[in-house]
Amino acid sequence: MRGYAEWMSKLVDALTKLPGIGKKSAERIVFHLLKTNREEVANLSQILLAVKENVSFCKTCHNFSDSELCHICTDAGRDKGLVCVVEDPKDVISVEKTGVFAGVYHVLLGSLSALEGIGPDEIQIAGLLRRVKEQKVREVILATNPNTEGETTALYLSRVLKPLGLKVTRIARGIPVGSHIEYTDQATLSRSLDGRLPI
Ligand SMILES: [Zn+2]
Structure with a gap:
């Protein structure tokens, strides 16, 4: 993508795969994350992985x-x-x-x-x-x-x-x-x- 560092393009591509996120929103998120402090970004990435690893289906109701x-x-x-x-x-x-x-x-x-x-x-x-x-x-x-x-x-x-x-x-x-x-x-x-x- 013109004007983007390569990692920024990669993140825009990854974000646009998410439901409801178009290219404009993805770009806004990337710029926002670059302004955010490291700790908050690390926290977000940890939560993303934790959701995937820890959430499964209830044995009784499948919620x-x-x-x-x-x-x-x-x-x-x-x-x-x-x-x-x-x-x-x-x-x-x-x-x-x-x-x-x-x-x-x-x-x-x-x-x-x-x-x-x-x-x-x-x-x-x-x-x-x-x-x-x-x-x-x-x-x-x-x-x-x-x-x-x-x-x-x-x-x-x-x-x-x-x-x-x-x-x-x-x-x-x-x-x-x-x-x-x-x-x-x-x-x-x-x-x-x-x-x-x-x-
Ligand atoms: Zn349940």
Whole structure:
């Protein structure tokens, strides 16, 4: 890149591989880092590596966690009888932001898709069924995305869960069809959880 020291070009290239960072933002970050003191930059690079090395999936709910079980699964104040099923760890953060959900989660790490050849064995469904059988789960709220894959997944789960004799609900409409839980505002998501319906 013209006018750049070689290491600066390398950093711009590396940063533009990150989601949401275009060339302009990458350049701003590089100039900012060059002005920042060494200690802060060292701290940032350590945190980047530590996240990669220490964060993995919770053994119970498959949310991101830096210990075997995540802080939600180990929280005695959370209702273990109420399980909210989401597709992605990002969705846990969205539901948590509403501040109205006191249960626990199950992250599927994907959704069923005939087109992409993703069947029930490719996502975290077996673990959900085990949890429902082993723990006293009263209700499972299906909070998969309101798009084709999310609806297919919700339907499939309702079919395999209902024979186990628990309440199965689906978050209410209000979240635009085809959109994602992740991009839904807190008020809408909160209303959608409150207004959940049997499926
Ligand atoms: Zn967990």
